[in-house]
Structure formats: structure tokens, C-alpha cells
Amino acid sequence: MIAWMAWRLHRRGLLGFSVGGFLLSFFYGLAYQSAAGKTAAEQAAFGHAITLAAKQFAFLIPLPVHPETLGGYEQYKWLSGAIVLMMVWSGLAAIGIGRGDEDRGLTEQWLAAGLSRSRLILARSAAFALVLLIACLASTLGISAVAPLVGQDANLGGELGKAVSMTAGLLACFGLALLISQLPAERQTATALGIGALVLLLIVNGVADTISGASWLGAISPFHWLERTSSAAPGGVFDAWGTVGLAAAAAVLTGVTLPVFERRDIGRGLLTRLRRRAPAARDASRNPLLRTPFTEGLWEQRVGLAVWVAGTAVLGWLLVSVTKSTADALLSDKTIAAVFERAAGGNVYESLLGLVWFGSALLLLAAYAVVQVSRWAAQDREGRLELLLSVPVSRTRVVVDRALEFAAASALIVAGGYVGVALQAPFSGLSLDPGKLFTASALLWPFALAFGGLGVALASRWPRVAVPLLAGFAVVEYFLGDLAPLFKAPGWVANLSIFYLYGNPVAAGASWTAVLSMTAVFLAGFAAALALMRRRDVSTA
Amino acid sequence: MTTAIRTEGLTKDYGGGRGLFDLDLEVAPGEVFGYLGPNGAGKSTTIRLLMGLIHATRGSAEIFGLDSFRQAVEVKRLVGYMPGELPQFGGLRGRDIAGHFGALRGGVDQARVRAISERFDLDLGLKFREYSTGNKRKLGILLAFMHQPRLLVLDEPTSGLDPLNQQEFFKLLQEARAAGATVFLSSHVLSEVEHVCQRVGIIRHGKLVKVARLEELHEIHVRKVEVEFAGDAQPQVFRDLPGVEDVQSNHHRVTFTVRGSFEPVADALAGHQVVNLASHEPSLEEVFLTYYEDQG
Structure with a gap:
């Protein structure tokens, strides 16, 4: 039954x-060879450079261990x-099991x-857990698969x-x-709460x-x-107790869920408030936003x-707060400072802020587009689009309104991020x-629109x-941007x-070619949406 | 006067024999037309074609002379639509949903919304997910009727409503008809159609097999007859009679159906000692099923 559920519900x-x-672990392996070189000396120099550069991302990604090895x-x-x-996948899967199945009537069945x-x-x-283990194994064992091709020893254990x-960690x-x-x-x-x-x-x-x-x-x-x-790195550490602790945390959290699920009613949450007795409402809302x-x-x-807006603002505020201390820690080492100033090609703080904050903001906006x-997909599946098209609303207007909705929402998120960063910047010493x-903040908007258009x-x-x-597409785009320079494409x-x-x-300043390209992607997506929406059948059957 | 609904050769072919095929249909303004068929017969496909939600493989559909796909927006100004199942609106309240769709339509009278919600005792202050199945149907009725449309397209409208609310719904439908509205009502519940419809179309396997006035359906003389003899039952008396089918006997009692004239049965009974004779008019359901069996 577990294997059936694993395949049927998480395939x-x-x-x-x-x-x-x-595939990605395989391609990163090939990229390693291209970037690190073939001799031990080249690889050692490469590892050193990676270690230096990694300090700027320490907020997001742990420092590397033996990066000179595959x-x-x-x-x-x-x-x-x-x-x-x-982590996002695990969170969404858990919400799907705890709530989504119930909304679809599966839990009741x-x-x-x-x-x-x-x-x-x-x-x-x-x-x-079974699905997660397979995915984690595939992601790590791909390294051993590519090892012989790049002249390195496999590290299966x-x-x-x-x-x-x-x-264990992702199960927690x-x-x-x-x-x-x-x-x-x-x-x-x-x-929103879980993620x-x-x-x-x-x-x-x-x-x-x-x-x-x-x-x-x-x-x-x-x-x-x-x-x-x-x-996964040769000479790295396997923290057995940490792993056992994570597995235990996963077991405890799942175990605590059981009595909570037993206690609450289907269709309600544990913290759902009882409705107060109130006279029945008979009038339609006059809220102008519903027009x-x-x-x-x-x-x-x-x-x-x-x-989303508040979270982006807080993240921006937080990342700006740590940018200077991170940059100063980097610049205190003369070798690192030289490497970094050469790479940054200007104001080191701005460059670091670009990598740390704006890099995170891009991921957030791509994630918002997916959300x-x-x-929209749920509205289609659940019949809301069908009902919307049964009133005097054209298909063109549905597409235009969706684009406007996305444009307005993403603009608010971009503005939230800008406010968080701009408020903290004067106090951050940057x-x-x-x-x-x-x-740079404003240019996040055409980036978001490009994803929104698609x-x-x-x-x-x-x-x-x-x-x-x-x-x-977002994952491929992200890793394409990451891998292409490594392959010297x-x-x-x-x-x-x-x-x-x-x-x-x-x-580095705005690239108007990039802005035009992103705007073109948005317009192409929008135009395609207009044509595609006109041609399709709208039916929940 | 322009026909309310006109389809010519309307076809939606999903492949594998599924869909709707060569539908020729006319519904006059002010008429209440019942569209009958079992699940999967093609009723909802017809409605989605009329509403311009799906593309016809071939043929045409017009509502009040307007092409239901190319002039979909104009068509929907004239139509009130109630789908077979109301979509999920999650945490939106009933008043928000009514306000939203009312605003999109324009010209919805708040007094009319209040009157319908009071009539069906529908609390618009509740969130959609708090509504029972019946309340969701009532909200669907409100959305379809609140703008007093010229044409009502209703897909199984009373399913999920309790008998009292069903009666209230039929009254509302009669009022709409009296005000000049045309009604296209799809159903697989025949009693629903018997209540209100003037004409009925029967669809099976995607094909319209019969369009008749309600009286015409009743005039297809299919009767169930039960004869009780003083002595042993004598089923052989009826087996070879014209129009008699499904003869069954049990001790003193014989049952059978008679299609067409009752005269041969009356003649055959002459000379036998009959203790009791019962004959009842077919319900529309029996007519419907008989029709299907014969066409099948």
C-alpha cells in the first residue's frame, strides 16, 4: 500500500x-571538470577560490568542505x-496530505x-519518506556516476x-x-504558515x-x-547523532500530528474558531474590489x-543587515579582498548585496509566479473559470485580468522588498x-513579469x-544561468x-537589453495566452 | 420572433463514440424545455456548447439569433446559468460571490438578491466552504436568477435540494416563465421535468432520440395492467395479443404492459371470471425507460 501511495500520489x-x-548532479560533475581543471594544482587553486567566494553566501549556503574535489x-x-x-517540495507535500487531500474529498473517502x-x-x-529517500539517493549517487568521467574516485559510502x-532533515x-x-x-x-x-x-x-x-x-x-x-565530500563528516536527532524530530512531529488529527473535525482546523450566532445576511457585497x-x-x-510582501520586506531588511559584516569579513583577508574587488568590478558592498539580496529576490519572485x-489552475480545475465565462466576461478579459493581477501583486512584492532594503540600508553602514x-529593485518587476507571462x-x-x-522551467533557467559560465558556454x-x-x-548598472528581453518574454507569453485561451475548451469534465 | 435556442447539426466529438452528434433543436421564446437523459448522455456537453465554453466539432448553436461562441459575451448578457455542480469558492463569503458575479453582470437589483436569499433562507454571510450541499445549490439558483435573464440554462437544478426548497424552486421557475423567460432545463430526474416543462427532448449516447410535447409522451399508451382471476391465472390468454408485453403470472394474478389500444385485452378478458383489474397510467419515467429500451 505504501509503495502504491508513493507512486500514485507522488509520481x-x-x-x-x-x-x-x-541529471543535475551529473552536469555539475561535468562542470566541475571544466571549471576546476585536470591537474591537482589547478584543482587546489580552484578549491581555494571557491572557499573564498563562498564566504559571501554563508548566510544562505554552508561553507564548502574540500571544494577542490568533485x-x-x-x-x-x-x-x-x-x-x-x-524543503519546499516536502512542505508542499505535507500540506497536500494534511489539507489538500481533505479539500479534494480523498481523506473522507x-x-x-x-x-x-x-x-x-x-x-x-x-x-x-520512501519517495524522498529515492530522490535524495538519486541526487547524491549521480556524483559517483560522473566520477569516472572526470577522473575522480567514487565516494559511495x-x-x-x-x-x-x-x-532525515527533510522529513523533519x-x-x-x-x-x-x-x-x-x-x-x-x-x-503560507507551513512554508x-x-x-x-x-x-x-x-x-x-x-x-x-x-x-x-x-x-x-x-x-x-x-x-x-x-x-559527500571526501574527508567530510557523517554526523550520526545529528542524523538520528533529525529522524527522531521527524518521528515526534508526525507523532504529535496523529492526536491533533484525531481531535479535530474533517473540514475544520484545530484552531478554527466557533462561529458566533449572527443574523443571516441577505445582501450581496458592494465591495468595489469585487467589480x-x-x-x-x-x-x-x-x-x-x-x-508575501511583508516576508520579502523582512528578508530584504535582514539580508541588508548582514551584508556589511559579511563583506567586511571577506575584505579583512587581503587575498580575498583582491579576488573579490576584481570580481565585483566596483563597489564591493553593492556587488555583494546584488548577489545575496537580489539573487534571493529573483528566486522568491519565480516562486510567487508558480504559486x-x-x-489559476485550481480555478480552472474546480469550475470557477467555467462560471466566470458564463457571465458577460470574454476569454480575452480573463487573460488580461490574470496578467493585471499578477503584475499588480508582483509589483507589491517588489515594492515590499525595496522598502525593506531601503529602510535598513542607511543603518547597515553600506x-x-x-x-x-x-x-535594481524596479528591474525585478520585468523579471517577475517574464515568469508571469509564461x-x-x-x-x-x-x-x-x-x-x-x-x-x-524555473529550475532549468536557474541552473542554466549557474552552469553555463562553468561550462564556459x-x-x-x-x-x-x-x-x-x-x-x-x-x-553593474541596468542592462536595457536585458530589460527589453524580459519584457519581450512577458509580451510573448501574454500574446500566446490570448490565442491559447480562445482556442481551448473550458470544462471540468 | 427570434428563436431562443437553435442548433443545427451541432456536434462535439470526443472520440470513441463519446460526445454529442448532429443535434438539431429549436426552443421557442417563453418555452420551458426539458432535456432528459441518463448520466453521460451528452446533456452537459450540449449546455457547454450553448454557453460557448467548448468548441463544436461542426454545426452551429444560436441563442436569440446570436452565435453562442463568436458572440459569447452578448449571449451571456441574456442568459442565467446554473452548472451541475457549483465550483469551489473556498473562503469567500456568499455575499462576496453574489457581489462579484452581480457586478460582472451589471444591473443586478439588490432587492432581487435579498428576495431570493430570503425565499430560500440562504445566509450570504457564511463562507462558501461552510455551506451544505443544499445551500451551495441555493447560491447557484441565486446566481442564475438574480439578474432576471431572458434565458435560463439549468443543469440538474434541484439535485441536492430538499423537497420544500424544490417546490420553492419550481415556483420561482414558474414566475420566471410567467415573466417571459425561456428555460432550458437538463435533468435525469423525470419528476423534475413533469413539474414544469412543456416540451421534452430525450438524449441518449449523444443523440437526440425524441422531442415531444409532454402530453405526447403520455399519449404513447404504455400501461401497466394487473388482472386477478377467481381461479388460477391464465397468462396464455394475453401472450399473443397485439401490444401486450412482459406477461408474468403468480397464482391468481397476471401482470403485463399494454402499448396502444386496450381493446384486444378487453376482448380477451370476456368470458373469464375476473376478480380485480388494475391499470395505471405510466409515469414519465416509465415512458422514458420504455423509450430507451425500444431505441436501444
Whole structure:
């Protein structure tokens, strides 16, 4: 039953993360050879450079261990990112099990078929654990697969240890999100709270890693314990107790979920308030925001959108706060300072801010595009689009309103990030050019619109697969931008990545070619959406 | 006067024999037309074609002379639509949903919204996910009727409503009809159609097999007859009679159906000692099923 559930209910995630994980670890291996060279001396110099550069990202990614080796390089460049991606996946899977199944009526069906609540949660959790283990193994064992091709020894035992540690850590994330999913009654709220809690724990770990006085905070974050295992690198460490602790945390969190699920009613959350007795309302709302699908969309997602805007502002504020101390730590080493000033080609602080904050903002905006497309796909699947088209609203207007809704929401998120950064910048000791800061922030908008345009097109024609397609596209785009320079690919190849295309405008200034390209992607997506929406059948059947 | 609904050769072919094929249909303004068929017969496909939600493989559909796909927006100004199942609106309140769709339509009278919600005792202050199945149907009725449309397209409108609310719904429908509205009502519940419809179309396997006035359907003389003899039952008396089918006997009792004239049965009974004779008019359901069996 567990194997059936694992395959039937998680097959897309399983295939995406296993095949994608294996391929990416393979390509990063090939990139390692291209970037590190073939001789021991070249590789040692490469490892040293990586170690120096890695300090600027210590907030987000743990420092590398033996990056001069294939395993150390992959652990730093690929597995660190994979853990963040899989964290989001684990969180969403947990919310899906705790809330999504209930919304779709599956939970009721299973319980009606005689399955106990505890057994249902345990079976679903075990199924996801199995899927997660396979995905983690695929992501780590790909390193051994590529090792002979790049003239390095395989490190199967170490990679296995890393996979087990990743699985335990990500299961702890899953368990936390599963427990949180029991608290509210609505899936959207559960998603915001669950993913928000995991991102918070990631940030807590970053703070603990970069601010010496706050290192004690790391103990509450699963990512702290997860990064203590570095066995994918030759000479790395497998933290057995840390891994056991993570597995125990996962078991405890899932175990606590069981009585909570037993206690609450189906269709309600543990913290759902009892409704007060009130006279029945008979009038339709006169809220002016409900007058168009565009403003209605913003109104309906107002709580989630406020969380996105506030969360982006707080993240911007936080990252600006640590940028100077991180940069100063880097610049205190003359060798690092020379390397970094050469790489930055200007104001080191601006350059570092561009990498740390704006790099994070790009990922957030791409994630928001996926969330928004998921909302449109749900409207389609659940029949809301059908009902909307039964009133005097044209298909063109549906597409236009979706684009406007996305444009307005993403502009608010960009503005939130800018406010967070701009408010903290004067107190952070950074000498930032306000004009450049504003321009770089404003240019996040066309970046978001490019993803939004593609999202509108996909949701207009293929709503059922729009989310995995856009998420897959975002992952490919991100890693294309990361891998193309490592493979020394021509500029046009790297420029195929929207992440790469955005560049680092806060340090290097705006590239209007990039702005035009991103705007063109948005317009092309929008035009495709108009054509595709007109041609398709709208039906929930 | 322009026909309310006109389809010519309307076809939606999903492949494998599924879909709707060569539908020729006309519904006059002010008429209440029942569209009957079992699940999967093609009722919802027809409605989605009329509403311009899906593309026809071939043929055409017009609402009040407007092409239902090319002039979809104009068509929907005239139509009130109630889908077979109301979509999920999650945490939105009933008043928000009514306000949103009312604003998109324009010209919705708040007094009308209040009157319908009071009539069905629908609390618009609740969140959609707090509504029971019946309340969701009531909200669907409100959305379809609140703007007093010229054409009502209703897909199984009473499913999920309790008998009292069903009666209230039929009254509302009669009022709409009295005000001049045309109604296209799809159903697989025949009693629903019997209540309100003037004409009925029967669809099976994507093909319209019969369009008739309600009286015409009743005039297809299919009767169930039960004869009780003083002595042993004598089923052989009826087996070879014209129009008699499904003869069954049990001790003193014989049951059978009679299609068409009752005269041969009356003649055959002459000379037998009959203790009791019962014959009842077919319900529309029986007519419907008989029709299907014969066409099958």
C-alpha cells in the first residue's frame, strides 16, 4: 500500500526530483571538470577560490568542505540548492496530505473505507519518506556516476550518508509542515504558515552561521543539523547523532500530528474558531474590489499577498543587515579582498548585496509566479473559470485580468522588498547609491513579469500541468544561468536564463537589453495566452 | 420572433463514440424545455456548447439569433446559468460571490438578491466552504436568477435540494416563465421535468432520440395492467395479443404492459371470471425507460 501511495500520489515529484536530481548532479560533475581543471594544482587553486567566494553566501549556503574535489564541489554547488528545493517540495507535500487531500474529498473517502486516521497519516508519511529517500539517493549517487568521467574516485559510502542525512532533515521539515497543516481550516493559510515556518528556520540557520553571537540559534533549525553532515565530500563528516536527532524530530512531529488529527473535525482546523450566532445576511457585497476579476483576485488573496510582501520586506531588511559584516569579513583577508574587488568590478558592498539580496529576490519572485499559476489552475480545475465565462466576461478579459493581477501583486512584492532594503540600508553602514538601488529593485518587476507571462500562457492552455511545467522551467533557467559560465558556454546560452539575464544591476548598472528581453518574454507569453485561451475548451469534465 | 435556442447539426466529438452528434433543436421564446437523459448522455456537453465554453466539432448553436461562441459575451448578457455542480469558492463569503458575479453582470437589483436569499433562507454571510450541499445549490439558483435573464440554462437544478426548497424552486421557475423567460432545463430526474416543462427532448449516447410535447409522451399508451382471476391465472390468454408485453403470472394474478389500444385485452378478458383489474397510467419515467429500451 505504501509503495502504491508513493507512486500514485507522488509520481510527478518522484520523477522530477529523482531524474532531475540525478541529471543535475551529473552536469555539475561535468562542470566541475571544466571549471576546476585536470591537474591537482589547478584543482587546489580552484578549491581555494571557491572557499573564498563562498564566504559571501554563508548566510544562505554552508561553507564548502574540500571544494577542490568533485564530491566537495557538488555538495556545495548542487546539494545545498537541492536541499532548499526539496524543503519546499516536502512542505508542499505535507500540506497536500494534511489539507489538500481533505479539500479534494480523498481523506473522507479513505476514512469511509475503514482506514483509521492514524494509519492514514502514517501510511501517507511513510510513502513520502520512501519517495524522498529515492530522490535524495538519486541526487547524491549521480556524483559517483560522473566520477569516472572526470577522473575522480567514487565516494559511495559518503554519498549514501549524505542522502540519509538529507532524507532525515527533510522529513523533519515535512513533519513540521504536516503538524502546521492541522491548525487552520484553509489550504492556502496552511501553505503560507507551513512554508513560512520552513523558510524562517532556513533564515535562522543563516543568521546563526553568520552572526557569531547568534550561533546558539542554529540548534532549533533542522538545516543546522543537516549541514553538519558533509560526507559527500571526501574527508567530510557523517554526523550520526545529528542524523538520528533529525529522524527522531521527524518521528515526534508526525507523532504529535496523529492526536491533533484525531481531535479535530474533517473540514475544520484545530484552531478554527466557533462561529458566533449572527443574523443571516441577505445582501450581496458592494465591495468595489469585487467589480472586476483582476481586483477580485487581489482581494481574495489579500492575506497571502500581505504575507508575501511583508516576508520579502523582512528578508530584504535582514539580508541588508548582514551584508556589511559579511563583506567586511571577506575584505579583512587581503587575498580575498583582491579576488573579490576584481570580481565585483566596483563597489564591493553593492556587488555583494546584488548577489545575496537580489539573487534571493529573483528566486522568491519565480516562486510567487508558480504559486499564482497554481491558483489559476485550481480555478480552472474546480469550475470557477467555467462560471466566470458564463457571465458577460470574454476569454480575452480573463487573460488580461490574470496578467493585471499578477503584475499588480508582483509589483507589491517588489515594492515590499525595496522598502525593506531601503529602510535598513542607511543603518547597515553600506554606502549604496539610492538611484542604483531603486533601479535594481524596479528591474525585478520585468523579471517577475517574464515568469508571469509564461505562467499565464501555460495556465490558459494546459492548466493541469502548468504548475510542474513552470516550476520545471524555473529550475532549468536557474541552473542554466549557474552552469553555463562553468561550462564556459557562449554568452547567448547563458542569456537564455532569465536569472542570468537580470545580472547584477545594483553593482553593474541596468542592462536595457536585458530589460527589453524580459519584457519581450512577458509580451510573448501574454500574446500566446490570448490565442491559447480562445482556442481551448473550458470544462471540468 | 427570434428563436431562443437553435442548433443545427451541432456536434462535439470526443472520440470513441463519446460526445454529442448532429443535434438539431429549436426552443421557442417563453418555452420551458426539458432535456432528459441518463448520466453521460451528452446533456452537459450540449449546455457547454450553448454557453460557448467548448468548441463544436461542426454545426452551429444560436441563442436569440446570436452565435453562442463568436458572440459569447452578448449571449451571456441574456442568459442565467446554473452548472451541475457549483465550483469551489473556498473562503469567500456568499455575499462576496453574489457581489462579484452581480457586478460582472451589471444591473443586478439588490432587492432581487435579498428576495431570493430570503425565499430560500440562504445566509450570504457564511463562507462558501461552510455551506451544505443544499445551500451551495441555493447560491447557484441565486446566481442564475438574480439578474432576471431572458434565458435560463439549468443543469440538474434541484439535485441536492430538499423537497420544500424544490417546490420553492419550481415556483420561482414558474414566475420566471410567467415573466417571459425561456428555460432550458437538463435533468435525469423525470419528476423534475413533469413539474414544469412543456416540451421534452430525450438524449441518449449523444443523440437526440425524441422531442415531444409532454402530453405526447403520455399519449404513447404504455400501461401497466394487473388482472386477478377467481381461479388460477391464465397468462396464455394475453401472450399473443397485439401490444401486450412482459406477461408474468403468480397464482391468481397476471401482470403485463399494454402499448396502444386496450381493446384486444378487453376482448380477451370476456368470458373469464375476473376478480380485480388494475391499470395505471405510466409515469414519465416509465415512458422514458420504455423509450430507451425500444431505441436501444
